């Protein structure tokens with residue numbers, strides 16, 4: 250099933266995240282990731298979800314979200330005209346100099362940042378499309394991942410397309 | 415701005431919302447509110463269980479087309495409301511629940527009688543909110559009534575911490591509330607109407623199915639007009655019963671699992687099916703793939719999210735049923751240049767089955783279909799009926815005709831046993847001048863019969879007709895038909911003597927074994943000042959027929975059990 254990205258504006262109020270996730274649970278929508286952040290001075294937050302869903306399920310999901318009183322606007326983002334980004338923090342552990350060199354090269358190739366480094370561990374920050382992060386993780390898996398954390402996808406449409414009113 | 419305590423602000427807010435009657439039970443967290451109610455003209459009807467209070471508010475709301483209000487204390491009072499809210503919400507009935515809550519500084523600490531009712535009720539309400547200060551009360555109440563009573567109506571809940579009711583605040587009553595994410599779209603799109611009207615006007619075998627939305631929008635008149643214009647046989651869902659008069663020549667009655675033969679046979683044969691204010695529940699469609707496979711479906715609903723949710727429509731009209739039906743009728747009149755085809759309509763008689771309802775007796779027992787026909791006969795056309803759930807409900811849907819909208823009420827969506835009796839009490843409070851009956855099964859009545867105390871003390875003389883088979887009849891029917899007669903968990907050997915039960919509460923009780931006695935009991939019940947319970951022993955083996963076996967399509971409707 251295709252990966253879809255859906256963004257929506259919600260009232261920035263207590264309990265809204267609960268109601269949104271409660272809706273997903275109740276209607277049986279399986280969400281891969283969700284990101285939330287308050288928007289400046291508007292009283293809104295923007296949520297972005299990614300979901301594997303066929304057309305009918307996606308349609309239902311959008312309609313059900315749209316019906317929620319706390320949801321101001323909801324939109325499936327056009328996959329061809331959207332920039333999607335996710336951040337990954339990953340801690341690699343190795344004392345092997347060759348492996349460390351490989352790690353630094355992979356991080357560099359992904360325009361990653363090294364946030365912390367000592368004789369054993371490297372913490373890197375990588376930002377990119379979720380598929381790029383998957384690919385990066387594939388490269389460094391052999392080196393030794395001890396811990397990682399992904400933020401989930403956030404996204405915005407190109408050009409004149411936009412979510413707000 | 416006026417200074418007053420939160421409880422007063424709350425009661426004033428209810429008055430401003432037009433509340434005349436509120437159903438509920440008191441308790442620690444709502445004592446300040448109950449105290450203020452003493453100084454108000456509002457009528458407080460004390461239920462005997464909060465579930466009953468919510469159902470009363472629901473019955474009241476359905477009859478009057480006005481928000482029904484109920485009140486409960488924190489903790490168990492609030493959680494007891496949940497079934498009532500779920501029932502109202504799924505049937506789009508405007509019910510507003512107000513719950514006490516522990517003091518703000520105790521919230522989250524598992525305090526005495528603390529229940530997270532906001533979390534618990536989130537899935538069964540259209541909207542809920544917890545008040546965080548006395549000043550927020552008027553706005554919260556106003557918002558709740560607005561949301562309950564607009565668009566697709568539903569249940570709402572406002573949770574009020576006790577200290578917010580005892581503390582003073584500078585109170586302002588808003589004239590208007592706004593909700594940025596709440597968009598009402600009653601006006602149908604003219605293009606959608608054009609397109610739908612074109613399909614309708616060209617139909618050779620048009621059929622209309624009306625749901626509860628037609629009643630909610632007050633569109634019965636418009637429905638009859640369009641149906642007569644198209645000569646379209648018209649069926650209803652369970653929730654739509656009353657939207658189209660059962661004695662109209664184009665009436666097909668109920669469609670679905672226990673639909674009439676004519677409705678279930680004709681729906682799949684139609685070439686265009688106009689569905690208005692119905693949501694294609696699985697009980698209405700039977701097996702979806704066989705529902706109307708070669709039919710062009712036009713779906714009219716005020717709730718956009720219902721379109722294509724269960725059944726894919728060929729085209730849609732999003733908006734209020736009344737406006738949509740008016741728009742369609744106007745356009746069809748313009749588009750249509752030929753006479754409608756009468757052969758299609760005439761097939762109604764071909765499929766119509768005689769239900770041998772005239773057969774009054776089955777051995778020593780009165781037969782339920784005949785009892786309900788006699789009941790209908792004794793009641794005026796505008797009498798109000800509520801049903802319980804099970805065989806009684808389906809017999810009522812099939813054999814108890816409804817002629818007017820808002821005269822037939824049932825828990826269609828949730829199927830809540832025990833709903834009918836308190837809903838009937840609420841209905842009687844709404845329309846004291848009209849006879850109100852609850853068509854009940856003994857199992858269902860047992861669930862909320864304690865509300866007899868309320869009906870007696872509030873002088874709400876409803877009539878309860880207990881179709882008494884001493885069994886959870888509908889479940890037993892399934893076990894008889896699909897589980898080899900292995901009856902499990904259905905026998906009600908410990909049923910009380912319903913006559914004595916009624917008398918114990920100070921109500922009238924009577925057991926009848928002949929139709930003559932039954933009719934006489936109904937006539938006495940209509941005139942009585944106290945509630946009347948009529949115990950009608952019926953055969954525990956009797957099935958509700960017709961029936962679509964579970965998992966099958968409307969075409970597979972069975973007339974006989976074997």
Ligand SMILES: Cc1ncc(C[n+]2csc(CCOP(=O)(O)OP(=O)(O)O)c2C)c(N)n1
Pocket residue numbers: 802803804805806807829830831832854855856857858859881883885886887888889
């Ligand atoms: C609260 C609740 N519990 C259980 C059920 C499942 N159920 C559906 S019909 C039925 C039997 C109803 O028995 P009764 O009220 O005696 O009516 P009858 O079918 O005999 O007319 C049951 C148990 C239900 N609908 N509601």
